[in-house]
Amino acid sequence: ELKVEQNPLFLSMQEGKNYTIYCNYSTTSDRLYWYRQDPGKSLESLFVLLSNGAVKQEGRLMASLDTKARLSTLHITAAVHDLSATYFCAVARTNFGNEKLTFGTGTRLTIIP
């Protein structure tokens, strides 16, 4: 059974600081996704990582994937308040040619002015 763990579960950080969210998973996969969820809202796709060593950046967020270590990171640079949200990683598993996603527990990020 595929298990996906994120840490930390809760993160409170000051504006302007840097931090990293970690996503570990238990079985082989070469595709990983990051989503953002604002309180009471649906999920918004942030990054799609499709191969070992993939790195994607959008604004103050950068995601990377190491399939050998079964680890993805989401790095936040010089945090600003509007990055406050819950971030989920999701690992793909293929079943008869169709992908299903297993989601991590989520990291609730709060940026303090």
Add this chain to the structure above:
Amino acid sequence: SQTIHQWPATLVQPVGSPLSLECTVEGTSNPNLYWYRQAAGRGLQLLFYSVGIGQISSEVPQNLSASRPQDRQFILSSKKLLLSDSGFYLCAWSLRGTGEQYFGPGTRLTVT
């Protein structure tokens, strides 16, 4: 462009009552469709997925069921709701053979 709709947006139902949540996708054909549930403050649990009309796979045993009567319509149902069915229900779609999923706005269900 593709759009995904869910309704109702919120629902309050008594224990033992039936349930029907609807999800429709516009702007694409033959999508894979998914139902997830998110308990308060928790992650997402995949409930059902469908690769075509009438083809439903269940991920967890429960008192819920799903149906796909049309290519772009996915329905989540229950004959008798339990308190534990409360949560945020999200429908998602993906292109056949790819993994990235796109989520609808969700339905917040409270069972009283």
